[in-house]
Amino acid sequence: MGFNGEVLVGRGETFIAALSELWNWEEEVYDDWPLRDGWRAVHVRTPSFGDELAEFAEAADSPVLACLAVESDMGHIRGISAAGHWEAWLNPDRAAHLRAWDAVDDEIGGGLYPDGNPENHARVNSLKAKFEAELEADRLEAARAGAAWAEQSGLYADTATIEEILAMPWKPQAQQGFFALLAALGIADPESEG
Numbered sequence: 001m002g003f004n005g006e007v008l009v010g011r012g013e014t015f016i017a018a019l020s021e022l023w024n025w026e027e028e029v030y031d032d033w034p035l036r037d038g039w040r041a042v043h044v045r046t047p048s049f050g051d052e053l054a055e056f057a058e059a060a061d062s063p064v065l066a067c068l069a070v071e072s073d074m075g076h077i078r079g080i081s082a083a084g085h086w087e088a089w090l091n092p093d094r095a096a097h098l099r100a101w102d103a104v105d106d107e108i109g110g111g112l113y114p115d116g117n118p119e120n121h122a123r124v125n126s127l128k129a130k131f132e133a134e135l136e137a138d139r140l141e142a143a144r145a146g147a148a149w150a151e152q153s154g155l156y157a158d159t160a161t162i163e164e165i166l167a168m169p170w171k172p173q174a175q176q177g178f179f180a181l182l183a184a185l186g187i188a189d190p191e192s193e194g
């Protein structure tokens with residue numbers, strides 16, 4: 001079983017106070033990493049969905065980053081700051097596969113199994129290729145948005161470095177890709193990817 005859950009990153013006491021309001025520290029917080037200059041990364045069991053991350057960032061009065069990891073296979077990164085909202089993917093091929101699987105499962109009304117109908121699996125593969133191409137095409141824009149997030153957060157990050165991190169195969173440790181991103185942003189030391 002791989003790494004699951006969401007890693008939330010923010011800065012200051014208001015970040016910790018907001019986190020404690022939304023997640024029970026004793027039961028829902030798995031790990032807590034102090035990072036550079038008052039930044040912290042906290043691994044929570046229950047991920048934020050929809051507008052919850054924006055509400056959390058407002059309560060935290062801090063730019064925030066989140067990375068939802070699924071079985072260490074892929075990571076969905078989201079960031080909120082005065083620069084707006086941005087998102088990116090680690091191991092986008094895996095993300096595209098999960099999205100395609102869900103789409104076909106919805107199309108057939110549930111019951112898609114690994115050893116099921118070959119036509120359904122051909123449809124999964126077709127959609128996976130389409131979704132993966134979309135995510136690949138969006139990578140540069142995601143890297144630019146990540147650099148804008150860093151600037152609004154009082155940090156500096158090079159767009160090309162962010163794009164390089166997003167392009168790397170982080171298998172089977174997607175969460176390490178997120179900590180590599182934090183290091184590129186100047187929030188974490190390169191060896192902090194616990």
